[in-house]
Amino acid sequence: MKLNTKSRYAVMALADLAKFSSQNPVSLRDISLRQNISILYLEQIFLKLKKNFIVRSVRGVNGGYVLNKNPQDIKIAEIFLALDEKVKTMACKKDIKKSCTGKSVKCITHNLWDELDIHINSFFENKKLSDLLIKQQNRAQ
Amino acid sequence: MKLNTKSRYAVMALADLAKFSSQNPVSLRDISLRQNISILYLEQIFLKLKKNFIVRSVRGVNGGYVLNKNPQDIKIAEIFLALDEKVKTMACKKDIKKSCTGKSVKCITHNLWDELDIHINSFFENKKLSDLLIKQQNRAQ
DNA sequence: TATATACCCGACTAAAATAGTCAAGTTTTA
DNA sequence: TAAAACTTGACTATTTTAGTCGGGTATATA
Ligand code: FES
Ligand code: FES
Numbered sequence: 001m002k003l004n005t006k007s008r009y010a011v012m013a014l015a016d017l018a019k020f021s022s023q024n025p026v027s028l029r030d031i032s033l034r035q036n037i038s039i040l041y042l043e044q045i046f047l048k049l050k051k052n053f054i055v056r057s058v059r060g061v062n063g064g065y066v067l068n069k070n071p072q073d074i075k076i077a078e079i080f081l082a083l084d085e086k087v088k089t090m091a092c093k094k095d096i097k098k099s100c101t102g103k104s105v106k107c108i109t110h111n112l113w114d115e116l117d118i119h120i121n122s123f124f125e126n127k128k129l130s131d132l133l134i135k136q137q138n139r140a141q
Numbered sequence: 142m143k144l145n146t147k148s149r150y151a152v153m154a155l156a157d158l159a160k161f162s163s164q165n166p167v168s169l170r171d172i173s174l175r176q177n178i179s180i181l182y183l184e185q186i187f188l189k190l191k192k193n194f195i196v197r198s199v200r201g202v203n204g205g206y207v208l209n210k211n212p213q214d215i216k217i218a219e220i221f222l223a224l225d226e227k228v229k230t231m232a233c234k235k236d237i238k239k240s241c242t243g244k245s246v247k248c249i250t251h252n253l254w255d256e257l258d259i260h261i262n263s264f265f266e267n268k269k270l271s272d273l274l275i276k277q278q279n280r281a282q
Numbered sequence: 283t284a285t286a287t288a289c290c291c292g293a294c295t296a297a298a299a300t301a302g303t304c305a306a307g308t309t310t311t312a
Numbered sequence: 313t314a315a316a317a318c319t320t321g322a323c324t325a326t327t328t329t330a331g332t333c334g335g336g337t338a339t340a341t342a
Binding site for chain 2: 001002003004005008011012015016019034035036076085086087088089091100101102103107108109111112113115116119120123127131132
């Protein structure tokens with residue numbers, strides 16, 4: 001079970017954005033330098049964040065990205081959704097047309113994975129971007 | 142974020158074992174047929190389960206595997222551990238020699254992933270194999 | 283005591299997913 | 313008008329996953 005870098009970087013970059021955007025847009029170049037993430041990769045990530053209205057862009061010189069909402073209104077779940085990051089613990093796709101045993105009934109572990117999905121997703125639903133901004137001691141910028 | 146088949150199959154196979162082992166060992170062939178998992182793959186999985194003392198084997202004709210403990214004493218966490226399945230949400234390895242930003246302090250998201258790890262692992266710690274055996278309606282064998 | 287059944291175990295591999303990069307733009311401000 | 317910065321689709325090397333293969337060993341029972 002592991003998290004992919006795209007989702008991790010997305011959360012990092014947005015936390016950076018939340019921290020450093022006063023009024024002015026923050027350029028990917030700045031985020032790249034501070035968080036040590038490739039600009040080219042960040043571009044890919046921000047494209048998705050923009051399509052999902054989590055950020056908006058300002059083009060041209062002195063441009064960059066700005067959060068579309070307050071950090072306390074941005075759930076981690078939204079960020080993950082924007083990047084197509086899904087929790088996939090089940091072999092079947094919940095709509096049990098064909099269970100993972102090939103039979104037409106739920107497999108013996110189906111409910112367990114279902115509960116796990118719910119457990120993990122509730123974590124993401126309850127965490128906000130603003131939760132990352134408090135207690136800044138002993139952290140990198 | 143997804144679970145690999147080895148861990149999923151391990152839980153499935155052990156649940157099968159818990160359900161069908163009366164006194165007699167259960168052969169991988171039987172589990173394979175019931176759960177629709179390749180025998181060759183099951184062998185790999187049971188090797189690890191055996192090394193971790195979750196099951197013991199009986200060789201020869203009419204042989205197979207038997208659980209080493211009662212299902213209510215087998216945590217899902219143990220099963221995952223036996224298969225080297227770890228929850229890896231962090232880029233750094235907790236012992237922050239070098240954080241994921243390359244700096245010598247925790248990155249801005251470190252604590253978030255740490256909490257996520259704890260959240261997920263607590264699920265596995267609290268679930269027992271026996272939890273899969275109740276409420277058998279609407280399930281495959 | 284032969285033989286079939288079933289566990290044992292390391293090595294190998296095809297396919298999929300991941301983690302990016304590249305190229306060729308467009309837009310805007312100083 | 314040049315430089316900074318966003319836009320977008322396509323491409324690719326590497327890693328991980330999900331198995332298979334081959335050649336064993338142990339043991340019950342006919
Ligand atoms: S996980 Fe849904 S049928 Fe197995
Ligand atoms: S996750 Fe630990 S430093 Fe980033």
